[in-house]
Amino acid sequence: MSQPRETSTPSYTLNCRMAHEAAALERLCQVVRIRGFRISRMNMESTGEHLDIALTLEGSRPIAMLQSQLEKLHTVASVDLETGARVQSCSA
């Protein structure tokens, strides 16, 4: 039996603000998944008309690609990337 392979997957934190509409979170998570990222932590607060969502994501694709796709969503007001991407070790 082969040993698990050690790989390094970059980790990022994105802070999103979006309109509080039906399926808002689903819409966000669907884009994250299809663009090749995995959500490892999520925190959401409802502030009146908005949702503030902090996403910790793992993925090997460029995070800028995901950011630009999220910014295209009509209900997304802003997407901010916390600077300083971390690299996490995980078993593949």
Added chain:
Amino acid sequence: MNGAQHILEAFHRHNISTVFGYPGGCIMPLYDALVDDVGVEHVLCRHEQACALAADGYARASGKLGVCIATSGPGATNLITGVANAHRDSIPMLVITGQVPSGLIGTDAFQETDVLGMALGIVKHSYLVDDADELPAILEEAMELAESGRPGPVWIDIPKDILLTEVTRAAIPAKQAPAAAHADITEALTMLRSAKKPLLYSGGGVSLAHAETAFREFAEASCMPGVVTLKGIGNAGKHNPNDLGMLGMHGSRAANKAVDECDLLFVVGARLDDRATGKLDGFAPNARMIHIDADAAEINKLRPADTALRGDLNAILVSFTRALKENPLSIADWQDQCRTWCTTGGFHTADNEEALAPITGPAFIRQMSRITPDDTVIACDVGQHQMWVAQHYQFDHPRHHLTSGGLGTMGFGMPAAIGAQFADRNSTVINVTGDGSFMMNAQELATIRRYNLPVKLIVLDNQCLGMVRQQQELFYNNRESQINLDDNPDFVAMARAFDIPALHIERTDQIRRGIETLLAYDGPMLLHVAISREENVWPIVKPGGSNKDMIDEPRRNNANKEQVA
């Protein structure tokens, strides 16, 4: 005015005169309102998928918003392929579905599906209306969204009770999308001027931005050799001497050679799709890239741009044209080289002129291109015939070529042709299809008959799924699997059963007469064309391979490589 009546009122306000739909339980209030409305023509297709694809074809041919309507549950799920098709090709579309009454949502009611959740990945945006007074604003916003920026389908799911509720709030015009900031072309222009071998690479974004005229003036002012994507066919017009045609998997050797040799790619309204670029590592290896697009998310998505301009293609191209008219590029040697490649490595296969010879797809399409008027709209399906049209038909305008580029939807052609014919009742509209694709939406023969649309149907019948067979032959050791269609129905008899006259041809000397008969007939007609089962689309790049490694027809292989090398 209830919710349903308000929808029709919004259609009037936005000059929407044609919609495609199919009634059912939860959308009945809208159909009831339609009875009293003479300003909106409702086209009853025979399947909801065809409603969406017809709305798509209408939008592509006219440049206007396409509208489709269906009921909840199966009505909505049947729309999915057509909406996904519009999404992948950025077609402006408004989708309206009825939903079970608000109080029944989430109870597994009859004909209930979670439309909002189901459609998330195939729409530009979507709404579930939970308050009748929100409907006016949602309708305005949805129509604005569908057509602005990079267009796409917007879906409004409306519970039946909302359709019946009085709307007390008036419509407020949606906020217009902010105009793109004026793009500074200075850096890109400097880069363009420093290039010795610049190549213009354009896609479907040109016509989506209604920038056909600006693009053509730019192409002429720059004199750059140009290649096009499948959706960009027609951008340069049929008489531009610098047009090398389509690049990519089934592109010409000349187009792929030019991409391989160029030192600058000037990309306009294209997304560097894998069918166009082949393996990205080997794509335009010596070139810097200027990327112009309406969608910021396309910039640097697959290949980093050396400089990028995002915004209105019209304004950007006009700026370049002005600069290039004042100070033209000096690229005569590169132009000559590309024209030589085009002569020797274009889509020129020798036709078998023998009268009794079997018909080949390319020979048929070339004759059709010579005979049909310049403004003919060709709606293709998906498969070998689609590529033969792309390779051998000379299009003068991108809106004349309706093809399912991103999703590759078999069954697209006939409904799209119906939509295109409604967009312009006087135009010549031809659906070129294969025997596999024809059967995917054959029920729409009834729609053509019902409205007496003069759509011409050409079925290139090789009694198999030709594109799959071809790839099985070339890349799967000729192990044919589930491609045989030699038990097809009699297509001529089938058309006649719908009261549509039909002809059959099978020899080369019958091509011209067959096409001329089709064109001369005042009404719908089907031409059934028997073609060889063994014919392949050439050249071809192995899926996932590099465009440099394209494979030519075996008997032409050596000669072509020598000429273009």
